[in-house]
Amino acid sequence: xxxxxxxxxxxxxxxxxxxxxxxxxxxxxxxxxxxxxxxxxxxxxxxxxxxxxxxxxxxxxxxxxxxxxxxxxxxxxxxxxxxxxxxxxxxxxxxxxxxxxxxxxxxxxxxxxxxxxxxxxxxxxxxxxxxxxxxxxxxxxxxxxxxxxxxxxxxxxxxxxxxxxxxxxxxxxxxxxxxxxxxxxxxxxxxxxxxxxxxxxxxxxxxxxxxxxxxxxxxxxxxxxxxxxxxxxxxxxxxxxxxxxxxxxxxxxxxxxxxxxxxxxxxxxxxxxxxxxxxxxxxxxxxxxxxxxxxxxxxxxxxxxxxxxxxxxxxxxxxxxxxxxxxxxxxxxxxxxxxxxxxxxxxxxxxxxxxxxxxxxxxxxxxxxxxxxxxxxxxxxxxxxxxxxxxxxxxxxxxxxx
Amino acid sequence: xxxxxxxxxxxxxxxxxxxxxxxxxxxxxxxxxxxxxxxxxxxxxxxxxxxxxxxxxxxxxxxxxxxxxxxxxxxxxxxxxxxxxxxxxxxxxxxxxxxxxxxxxxxxxxxxxxxxxxxxxxxxxxxxxxxxxxxxxxxxxxxxxxxxxxxxxxxxxxxxxxxxxxxxxxxxxxxxxxxxxxxxxxxxxxxxxxxxxxxxxxxxxxxxxxxxxxxxxxxxxxxxxxxxxxxxxxxxxxxxxxxxxxxxxxxxxxxxxxxxxxxxxxxxxxxxxxxxxxxxxxxxxxxxxxxxxxxxxxxxxxxxxxxxxxxxxxxxxxxxxxxxxxxxxxxxxxxxxxxxxxxxxxxxxxxxxxxxxxxxxxxxxxxxxxxxxxxxxxxxxxxxxxxxxxxxxxxxxxxxxx
Numbered sequence: 001x002x003x004x005x006x007x008x009x010x011x012x013x014x015x016x017x018x019x020x021x022x023x024x025x026x027x028x029x030x031x032x033x034x035x036x037x038x039x040x041x042x043x044x045x046x047x048x049x050x051x052x053x054x055x056x057x058x059x060x061x062x063x064x065x066x067x068x069x070x071x072x073x074x075x076x077x078x079x080x081x082x083x084x085x086x087x088x089x090x091x092x093x094x095x096x097x098x099x100x101x102x103x104x105x106x107x108x109x110x111x112x113x114x115x116x117x118x119x120x121x122x123x124x125x126x127x128x129x130x131x132x133x134x135x136x137x138x139x140x141x142x143x144x145x146x147x148x149x150x151x152x153x154x155x156x157x158x159x160x161x162x163x164x165x166x167x168x169x170x171x172x173x174x175x176x177x178x179x180x181x182x183x184x185x186x187x188x189x190x191x192x193x194x195x196x197x198x199x200x201x202x203x204x205x206x207x208x209x210x211x212x213x214x215x216x217x218x219x220x221x222x223x224x225x226x227x228x229x230x231x232x233x234x235x236x237x238x239x240x241x242x243x244x245x246x247x248x249x250x251x252x253x254x255x256x257x258x259x260x261x262x263x264x265x266x267x268x269x270x271x272x273x274x275x276x277x278x279x280x281x282x283x284x285x286x287x288x289x290x291x292x293x294x295x296x297x298x299x300x301x302x303x304x305x306x307x308x309x310x311x312x313x314x315x316x317x318x319x320x321x322x323x324x325x326x327x328x329x330x331x332x333x334x335x336x337x338x339x340x341x342x343x344x345x346x347x348x349x350x351x352x353x354x355x356x357x358x359x360x361x362x363x364x365x366x367x368x369x370x371x372x373x374x375x376x377x378x379x380x381x382x383x384x385x386x387x388x389x390x391x392x393x394x395x396x397x398x399x400x401x402x
Numbered sequence: 403x404x405x406x407x408x409x410x411x412x413x414x415x416x417x418x419x420x421x422x423x424x425x426x427x428x429x430x431x432x433x434x435x436x437x438x439x440x441x442x443x444x445x446x447x448x449x450x451x452x453x454x455x456x457x458x459x460x461x462x463x464x465x466x467x468x469x470x471x472x473x474x475x476x477x478x479x480x481x482x483x484x485x486x487x488x489x490x491x492x493x494x495x496x497x498x499x500x501x502x503x504x505x506x507x508x509x510x511x512x513x514x515x516x517x518x519x520x521x522x523x524x525x526x527x528x529x530x531x532x533x534x535x536x537x538x539x540x541x542x543x544x545x546x547x548x549x550x551x552x553x554x555x556x557x558x559x560x561x562x563x564x565x566x567x568x569x570x571x572x573x574x575x576x577x578x579x580x581x582x583x584x585x586x587x588x589x590x591x592x593x594x595x596x597x598x599x600x601x602x603x604x605x606x607x608x609x610x611x612x613x614x615x616x617x618x619x620x621x622x623x624x625x626x627x628x629x630x631x632x633x634x635x636x637x638x639x640x641x642x643x644x645x646x647x648x649x650x651x652x653x654x655x656x657x658x659x660x661x662x663x664x665x666x667x668x669x670x671x672x673x674x675x676x677x678x679x680x681x682x683x684x685x686x687x688x689x690x691x692x693x694x695x696x697x698x699x700x701x702x703x704x705x706x707x708x709x710x711x712x713x714x715x716x717x718x719x720x721x722x723x724x725x726x727x728x729x730x731x732x733x734x735x736x737x738x739x740x741x742x743x744x745x746x747x748x749x750x751x752x753x754x755x756x757x758x759x760x761x762x763x764x765x766x767x768x769x770x771x772x773x774x775x776x777x778x779x780x781x782x783x784x785x786x787x788x789x790x791x792x793x794x795x796x797x798x799x800x801x802x803x804x
Contacts, residue, residue, distance in 0.1 A: 018577040020570070044804065059804055071802025077573025079804045084578065168422070168711040171479025175420040176486065180707075273683070274676010274704055281675070301706035302676055305582075309570040311799045312714065397713045400473025402446065402461055402481045 005333055006132055007038040008105030012061065013045035013052075014078035015111035015118065016141065019154030020161075020313040021321035025110050025138050026080065027073040028325020030061055036333050039106065048083030048109070049118055052098045053091045073322065076309035087118055092125045099133060106134050106332050110325070112141035112152075116340055117364035123338045136328045137340040137360060140321070142308045145189035147366040148358045149342040153324055154308070156317030156392035158185070159195035161310045163393055165303055166199030170206035170237050171399065177235035178297030179226060179284055182207075183277040185307050187243040187251075190214050190370045192307065194381045195389055196239035201399060206237025209379045213243035214370045217252055222280075223287045225379055230296065242276060242302075252276065274302045314394045320353070327355045351391035407735055408534055409440040410507030414463065415447035415454075416480035417513035417520065418543065421556030422563075422715040423723035427512050427540050428482065429475040430727020432463050438735050441508065450485030450511070451520055454500045455493045475724065478711035489520055494527045501535060508536050508734050512727070514543035514554075518742055519766035525740045538730045539742040539762060542723070544710045547591035549768040550760045551744040555726055556710070558719030558794035560587070561597035563712045565795055567705055568601030572608040572639050573801065579637035580699030581628060581686055584609075585679040587709050589645040589653075592616050592772045594709065596783045597791055598641035603801060608639025611781045615645035616772045619654055624682075625689045627781055632698065644678060644704075654678060676704045716796045722755070729757045753793035 012029050014022055026044075033039050044059035045051045051058075059080060064072075072079050087095060099107070109119040116137040123135035139146055142158035162184055173180045184193040190212030197210060208229040211217055229236040244252050253276040277300030284298045320343065328341045339357040346352045374385035414431050416424055428446075435441050446461035447453045453460075461482060466474075474481050489497060501509070511521040521539040528535035541548055544560035564586055575582045586595040592614030599612060610631040613619055631638040646654050655678035679702030686700045722745065730743045741759035748754045776787035 014577070018574055061804070064804070068802055068804075071800060072804055073802075074799070075573060075801040075803070076570045077575075078577035079802075081579075082577040164713055165708055168478045168713045169707055171477060172420055172707050172711040173479075175416070175480035175484040177483075273680055273702065275680060278675055278677060278680075299707070300675065301708070302704065303706075303708075304703035305571055305574050305701070306567055306703070306705075306708075309574040311566055311570045311801075397476070398473060399477040399713075400470055400475070400481075401477070402463070402466070402470075402474055 005036060005038045006105045007040065008103045009041040009043055010039050010106035010108065011043045011045055011058065011099070011104045012080070012108040013048040013110065014080050014082050015048040015109060015115040016082060016084065017308055018076065018078040018082050019140055019142050019308050020076040020157040020310055021153055021318050022110060022140050023075055023079045024073045024318050024321035025140060025153055025325035027069045028322040029108050029138065029329050030064070030069065032326040032329020033106070033333070039333070043102065043104070044080045047081035048085065049087050049091070049095055049122070050083035050085040051081065052095045053085065053087065055098065058102070076311050086114065087121055092121055095122055096125060096129065096131065100131065105132060108136050108138055108328055108332070110138040110140050112143065113146055113363060113365055113367060116146070116360055120360040120364040123360060134332045134336065135338045135360070136332050136336065137363065138325055138328045139340060139342065142192060143186050143189050144191035145368045146363055147368045148362050150345045150353065151343060151392060153317060153321035155191060156320070157310070157313035158192055158307045159198070159389055160314040160317070160393040161307050162192055162195045162303065163198035163396055166196040166207050166237065166239065167201070167396065167399065169301070170199060173206060173235055173237050176297065178299060179230065179236045179238070181238045181240055181277050181280050181300040183240050183242050183300065183302040185303065186213060186241045188213055188367050188369055190241050193239050193241040194370060194374065194385055195393070197381045197386060198389060198393060198396065204233055207239040208233070208236050210239045210381060211241060211244050211379060212370060212375065213241045213245055214375060215378050216247040217244040218247065219283060221378070223284070226284060240276070240280060274300065277302045314392060316392055316394055324355070331357055348387055348391060406737070407438060407440045408507045409442065410505045411443040411445055412441050412508035412510065413445045413447055413460065413501070413504070413506045414482070414510040415450040415512065416482050416484050417450040417511060417517040418484060418486065419710055420478065420480040420484050421542055421544050421710050422478040422559040422712055423555055423720050424512060424542050425477055425481045426475045426720050426723035427542060427555055427727035429471045430724040431510050431540065431731050432466070432471060434728040434731020435508070435735070441735070445504065445506070446482045449483035450487065451489055451493070451497055451524070452485035452487040453483065454497045455487065455489065457500065460504070478713050488516065489523055494523055497524055498527060498531065498533065502533065507534060510538050510540055510730055510734070512540040512542050514541070514545065515548055515765060515767055515769060518548070518762055522762040522766040525762060536734045536738065537740045537762070538734050538738065539765065540727055540730045541742060541744065544594060545588050545591050546593035547770045548765055549770045550764050552747045552755065553745060553794060555719060555723035557593060558722070559712070559715035560594055560709045561600070561791055562716040562795040563709050564594055564597045564705065565600035565798055568598040568609050568639065568641065569603070569798065569801065571703070572601060575608065575637055575639050578699065580701060581632065581638045581640070583640045583642055583679050583682050583702040585642050585644050585702065585704040587705065588615060588643045590615055590769050590771055592643050595641050595643040596772060596776065596787055597795070599783045599788060600791060600795060600798065606635055609641040610635070610638050612641045612783060613643060613646050613781055614772060614777065615643045615647055616777060617780050618649040619646040620649065621685060623780070625686070628686060642678070642682060676702065679704045716794060718794055718796055726757070733759055750789055750793060
């Protein structure tokens with residue numbers, strides 16, 4: 001911990017896939033920094049470190065009125081623009097030139113594990129070159145896949161959207177019975193797909209089958225699962241993670257998307273395409289064919305980008321995203337040189353969290369997946385997972401039945 | 403008009419693609435029928451006329467408490483089950499046997515233009531065989547494509563979902579600029595795709611291009627449109643109807659879905675597949691390739707079934723769906739023998755509608771498309787359309803910008 005409140009500017013950036021509440025964290029950092037005289041200016045990176053590398057002008061966030069800040073906080077997407085760039089050593093040098101040129105001493109980066117890694121690279125360059133730069137990572141990811149974090153801002157709102165989507169779609173599916181596949185975001189971690197289980201209202205309600213990236217996906221077993229559910233309920237609603245993998249660990253989706261686009265981190269584009277859902281629907285249609293019987297009604301929806309931006313977020317998540325930003329600012333002004341602000345769950349009844357600060361290296365470029373105790377069998381989640389996720393999404397609509 | 407309140411049972415059915423408010427209309431009919439002594443029982447068809455044809459037992463709706471009815475009304479999907487069956491003459495005979503066996507004299511069918519046609523077939527069979535059966539069609543369709551109806555219950559809620567989806571997705575797209583295609587429901591009528599225009603918050607905001615089934619779709623012109631928008635804003639958000647057709651009138655989507663499923667009305671399955679969005683995304687990627695430059699970020703989402711079942715409907719739409727059901731009951735108990743209950747718009751400021759009753763033959767199996775005055779050029783909607791749609795969706799979230 002550095003002891004004094006160093007004079008200079010602060011800069012805030014947003015990175016990775018945006019969420020419905022990433023701007024709450026942005027506003028939280030701004031609010032947390034205000035009133036500290038040594039912090040002379042609050043700047044915003046345009047499109048994350050990419051904007052600093054490309055020398056885009058900063059946004060000046062020093063004097064924005066609170067009505068505007070509140071409206072920005074309620075707006076999905078990254079208000080400053082986001083970036084998927086991963087800085088090289090040459091890039092990091094450019095970032096430092098920009099920091100020095102603008103007398104920046106506080107560096108806040110809102111994002112996931114790749115963003116924590118960017119934060120770490122920038123921080124370590126500061127240490128090596130002897131330029132004091134406090135670097136705080138502010139967590140954000142709908143995937144909920146940060147190591148050492150109980151859960152991350154953005155996840156609760158995405159989980160709420162997924163739960164509401166499955167609730168409503170289950171009623172639609174019951175109206176016109178058939179086999180319905182819904183593909184959910186989450187490349188490595190199944191937390192978001194698992195949240196579909198919140199939609200279950202009674203024993204016969206969907207989702208009937210939940211396939212996570214943590215459990216190897218076997219097509220023959222999948223077809224048997226579907227046949228069993230259809231035999232029981234004359235319909236089947238299925239949650240499938242976009243990141244499901246076969247027993248060799250090869251992603252089912254990535255294998256079939258010809259000419260797939262990749263980002264700077266080498267990730268293949270899985271979202272923004274209906275290919276996986278359509279593939280699985282065709283497999284089901286093919287395997288359910290019988291010489292006499294009529295083929296079942298099979299449909300696939302890919303829930304897509306609305307999972308991360310639907311404009312009616314979880315209220316719990318919104319509040320937590322704001323507070324994590326405020327806490328990050330507090331950490332830096334109190335002398336913290338680097339770290340990632342995490343939430344720890346103190347109790348579930350009543351739901352209560354506390355903050356703690358992790359080392360950047362504990363979080364950076366690491367991926368947390370669903371722990372074994374959250375998974376039940378090969379197509380379901382456990383009661384422990386439901387206990388974990390329920391407080392994060394807020395109250396869900398109540399449905400009636402005849 | 404028959405003068406007396408004939409004694410017997412009433413039956414209510416739900417048909418076609420469900421909506422977020424189709425149960426409001428069901429509950430509206432039940433409420434409207436209660437208290438009339440000659441109506442001895444209120445029955446519910448299971449899965450529409452399909453249930454009567456297959457002799458499924460009716461649901462007894464006579465004595466359901468109002469708390470349950472209110473909860474059912476707020477629930478998306480068809481609480482009685484829906485059907486896409488189109489009755490043959492032999493089927494119609496079975497329906498009549500069931501009506502006579504159960505002393506049914508009031509027949510309410512909630513659905514779209516195919517359902518109005520089913521209603522007409524049943525009614526005419528009653529006339530031919532001399533069995534008095536009052537048949538009232540209660541409108542329901544997210545497509546808003548009923549002739550003689552200003553708008554239909556279900557449309558406002560779907561339009562609200564589409565508007566909110568484009569609002570949020572536009573902020574996501576601005577965060578990580580690229581070309582984003584969103585495919586919207588609507589086979590023949592562009593009303594739902596057109597509702598995406600409600601998402602525009604300022605001159606640079608999306609959707610930048612809107613392609614309706616009423617305007618022939620030309621791929622070369624589409625690519626030129628996208629290039630122009632990308633040149634101006636460095637990104638492009640696009641609304642595409644699933645029913646876009648080439649200049650020969652062939653659906654772009656239907657042409658490329660191999661082994662497409664069709665329903666009893668001969669309609670090819672367009673929803674429940676990401677094929678059209680993926681095709682258009684691939685065309686854009688291909689045509690934007692340059693030997694030097696890096697390909698643009700192109701993504702496609704197909705909004706899918708959530709458009710018709712999202713569990714937070716438009717309040718205006720919910721109320722109207724309920725009242726249309728009540729009005730249908732009133733029509734029948736007042737002696738109307740057949741008809742379709744429609745809304746007429748009396749004024750826009752303040753928004754006010756009235757009901758009127760159309761002949762079934764005026765609505766049955768006919769499709770209303772976007773009138774010319776609602777369309778602007780080949781990729782936009784007019785101010786008149788915005789005036790038309792605005793009161794139906796309710797208040798939209800307010801976003802802020804830095």
